[in-house]
Amino acid sequence: MRTLWVLFLVSMLAGSVTAQTTIRGKVKDNKGKPVPGASISLKGTYDGATSDSTGTFQFMTVENGEMFLVVSSIGYDPLEKAVLLNGQPLDLPLQLREAADELKAVVITAGSFEASDSKRTTVLNSIDIVTTASANADVTAAIRTLPGTQQVGEKEGLFVRGGSGEEARVFIDGTLVNNFFFTSVPDIAQRGRFSPFLFKGTVFSSGGYSALYGQALSGALVLETIDMPEQNAASIGISTVGVNGGYQYLNKEKTFTWGANYSYTNLLPYFELVKQRPDYFKIPVLHYGDANFRIKTSKTGILKFYGTWQVNQLGLRSPDIDSTRLKNSFSLFNNNLYANLSWKEKIGSHWKLFLGSSYSNNLDEISNQLQDENNDPVFSTEMPYRSKNFNGDIRAELSQVKGVLDRRLWGLSILRFGGEWLYFRDQLNFTDSISSRSTTINDHFKAGFLETDIYITNNIAAKLGARWEHSSLMQKSNLVPRVSLAYKLAPKSQVSLAYGIFYQKPERNQLVINQELDYTRATHYIANYQKITALNVFRVEAFYKKYDDLVKTVPLLSNHGKGYAKGIELFWRDKKTFKGVDYWISYSFLDTERDYLNYPGLLKPNFAASHTASLVIKKFITKLKTQFNASYSYATGRPYYNIRYNENEGKTLVADRGETIDFNNLSLSVNYLPNIGRQNAKAFTVFVLSVTNVLNQEQIYNYNYSYNGSIKQAVRPPANQFFFLGCFISLGVDRTEDVINNNL
Numbered sequence: 001m002r003t004l005w006v007l008f009l010v011s012m013l014a015g016s017v018t019a020q021t022t023i024r025g026k027v028k029d030n031k032g033k034p035v036p037g038a039s040i041s042l043k044g045t046y047d048g049a050t051s052d053s054t055g056t057f058q059f060m061t062v063e064n065g066e067m068f069l070v071v072s073s074i075g076y077d078p079l080e081k082a083v084l085l086n087g088q089p090l091d092l093p094l095q096l097r098e099a100a101d102e103l104k105a106v107v108i109t110a111g112s113f114e115a116s117d118s119k120r121t122t123v124l125n126s127i128d129i130v131t132t133a134s135a136n137a138d139v140t141a142a143i144r145t146l147p148g149t150q151q152v153g154e155k156e157g158l159f160v161r162g163g164s165g166e167e168a169r170v171f172i173d174g175t176l177v178n179n180f181f182f183t184s185v186p187d188i189a190q191r192g193r194f195s196p197f198l199f200k201g202t203v204f205s206s207g208g209y210s211a212l213y214g215q216a217l218s219g220a221l222v223l224e225t226i227d228m229p230e231q232n233a234a235s236i237g238i239s240t241v242g243v244n245g246g247y248q249y250l251n252k253e254k255t256f257t258w259g260a261n262y263s264y265t266n267l268l269p270y271f272e273l274v275k276q277r278p279d280y281f282k283i284p285v286l287h288y289g290d291a292n293f294r295i296k297t298s299k300t301g302i303l304k305f306y307g308t309w310q311v312n313q314l315g316l317r318s319p320d321i322d323s324t325r326l327k328n329s330f331s332l333f334n335n336n337l338y339a340n341l342s343w344k345e346k347i348g349s350h351w352k353l354f355l356g357s358s359y360s361n362n363l364d365e366i367s368n369q370l371q372d373e374n375n376d377p378v379f380s381t382e383m384p385y386r387s388k389n390f391n392g393d394i395r396a397e398l399s400q401v402k403g404v405l406d407r408r409l410w411g412l413s414i415l416r417f418g419g420e421w422l423y424f425r426d427q428l429n430f431t432d433s434i435s436s437r438s439t440t441i442n443d444h445f446k447a448g449f450l451e452t453d454i455y456i457t458n459n460i461a462a463k464l465g466a467r468w469e470h471s472s473l474m475q476k477s478n479l480v481p482r483v484s485l486a487y488k489l490a491p492k493s494q495v496s497l498a499y500g501i502f503y504q505k506p507e508r509n510q511l512v513i514n515q516e517l518d519y520t521r522a523t524h525y526i527a528n529y530q531k532i533t534a535l536n537v538f539r540v541e542a543f544y545k546k547y548d549d550l551v552k553t554v555p556l557l558s559n560h561g562k563g564y565a566k567g568i569e570l571f572w573r574d575k576k577t578f579k580g581v582d583y584w585i586s587y588s589f590l591d592t593e594r595d596y597l598n599y600p601g602l603l604k605p606n607f608a609a610s611h612t613a614s615l616v617i618k619k620f621i622t623k624l625k626t627q628f629n630a631s632y633s634y635a636t637g638r639p640y641y642n643i644r645y646n647e648n649e650g651k652t653l654v655a656d657r658g659e660t661i662d663f664n665n666l667s668l669s670v671n672y673l674p675n676i677g678r679q680n681a682k683a684f685t686v687f688v689l690s691v692t693n694v695l696n697q698e699q700i701y702n703y704n705y706s707y708n709g710s711i712k713q714a715v716r717p718p719a720n721q722f723f724f725l726g727c728f729i730s731l732g733v734d735r736t737e738d739v740i741n742n743n744l
């Protein structure tokens with residue numbers, strides 16, 4: 001640890017004396033008028049500036065040699081210009097060409113945040129994700145700084161607008177990901193499995209999403225993987241929690257690339273530094289490996305493959321809530337395999353074809369053992385102890401194929417149609433103190449969809465869609481409409497409306513018991529206003545969501561549940577007000593109740609806070625090649641309940657209730673990017689230092705109750721703070737933007 005700090009300080013001193021080149025100039029359009037708010041940067045670096053009201057810009061860089069200057073602004077085609085950096089000042093006149101009508105047209109956005117190279121409603125990209133201080137390079141943790149999400153720390157998943165974590169799904173290259181998060185551990189949330197640098201596009205929909213996707217009651221996170229890299233590259237990294245390395249090859253014609261990565265994570269150094277509340281008798285260890293290839297099948301087509309294999313294990317002990325002397329010893333071994341193959345091709349002048357397939361296989365070996373003070377096993381047939389010794393092997397497989405055809409109609413109007421087939425196979429073997437049981441469930445799930453974007457004018461557009469689904473396991477079908485409308489108020493502002501019905505299968509553990517259950521259902525109504533300029537994004541959105549046929553577990557497993565969620569959300573992102581500072585603010589008000597699971601009636605669910613807010617600030621100092629990041633999240637207290645079943649009355653009741661303390665989390669991170677080795681060598685390094693919950697504030701997520709209800713125990717994070725220090729080196733290409741890979 002001390003050695004890393006010395007290396008960090010020495011590199012900062014070395015970087016500060018590197019020769020600098022001043023780049024200045026003026027950006028104009030093809031009519032000779034200045035273009036304010038244009039983004040000017042050196043490709044593959046953080047070095048850059050934004051043009052002022054007269055189109056003028058200036059910045060300094062320590063890079064040298066031949067590089068590309070990238071210029072972009074909303075409403076204009078992007079520009080790349082080769083420049084030679086040798087320490088002499090550059091004065092560059094730059095001209096942007098106004099883009100085609102497609103960039104002037106209204107964009108349907110109700111319920112969705114989009115970020116990709118082709119979308120002008122960019123909100124979060126991969127750099128935004130890894131430089132969000134509280135995210136620690138986790139895609140979904142960064143998404144939780146956007147409106148509509150909840151700050152839930154004891155369970156993984158995206159909790160969106162009154163929906164549980166199971167009701168938001170993740171899709172990669174058009175296909176559903178079955179195990180996007182690491183396997184659940186009691187009262188400890190798990191992060192996502194995938195690095196944000198795999199993806200070039202991100203669409204987060206908190207409601208009203210496209211008919212091309214289904215089986216998500218509350219929201220969808222749609223991720224699109226990157227295409228071809230710029231050149232060959234190798235990378236290595238070392239941090240306080242592990243090591244990693246990788247290589248990416250690109251042929252001379254830039255038509256074929258392949259790559260592979262491996263990382264090893266061990267949390268022992270962190271646990272030695274920061275005391276954990278649970279007793280980890282088996283330190284969390286992760287082996288991660290991935291491979292990819294991409295082939296340009298034509299000028300307009302690309303075939304992409306990505307596969308990953310992950311193995312992780314852990315074991316922890318915690319005091320048993322029903323006893324003063326006993327402990328629960330939980331252990332997990334997880335083996336996860338995921339592969340995705342997709343092909344995109346343009347057929348003629350009017351057609352586009354997408355074909356995608358994926359396969360995942362996830363094995364969880366879990367066990368829980370009741371132990372005494374000496375960590376020796378204790379067996380009992382008395383309640384509640386007889387259910388606390390168990391072993392389980394759970395295997396989940398998903399195979400799927402999907403096809404989509406796009407047909408351009410007139411102008412910007414497009415018709416999309418296609419279908420998908422998914423084969424779910426779940427095997428559950430479970431043994432406890434009383435019995436042993438084994439169950440296998442299979443489901444052939446089919447869906448067809450039709451959707452059209454109709455542009456009546458550049459100012460008025462509609463998205464009309466329908467989706468049909470059928471489950472062989474449930475022997476039930478559904479047919480639902482999706483409708484969105486958008487109207488452009490001014491060149492940079494618009495309003496949107498969205499309506500849709502969304503279905504989702506009950507959870508696996510519920511279908512194991514009763515395969516006669518029906519789909520759960522949510523109806524979404526959304527109204528949205530947004531204004532987007534080159535330097536600002538403002539959004540306000542109101543929604544109402546009605547739940548029907550939610551699963552009830554008491555008195556019998558049925559679809560008698562219901563609920564609602566309504567609220568208003570605000571988002572503001574600003575790169576203009578404070579020079580060199582990028583920040584965003586989000587706020588959500590949520591009013592929601594649901595009668596589901598064992599709830600005795602309509603209750604505010606225990607994962608929902610009425611008020612949630614986030615502030616994210618980023619400042620990059622070019623002279624120091626250092627970025628400083630801060631993230632603050634706040635949420636009002638969440639409800640908790642002690643729900644008991646009254647055998648005499650044959651119903652449940654709330655024996656105790658309350659609200660947790662407010663949630664507060666201030667996180668900080670510093671990313672330093674000096675060149676290393678010879679100046680002309682393509683070798684670059686990134687140092688990362690991050691700390692979560694800097695103020696060490698107490699966080700209580702929920703409360704657990706003992707079997708008889710007499711003891712109440714707070715659910716807290718394993719530790720109040722997380723510290724991370726790492727050094728990552730790229731060889732062959734400047735990967736300074738790859739600040740943190742998925743090494744945690």
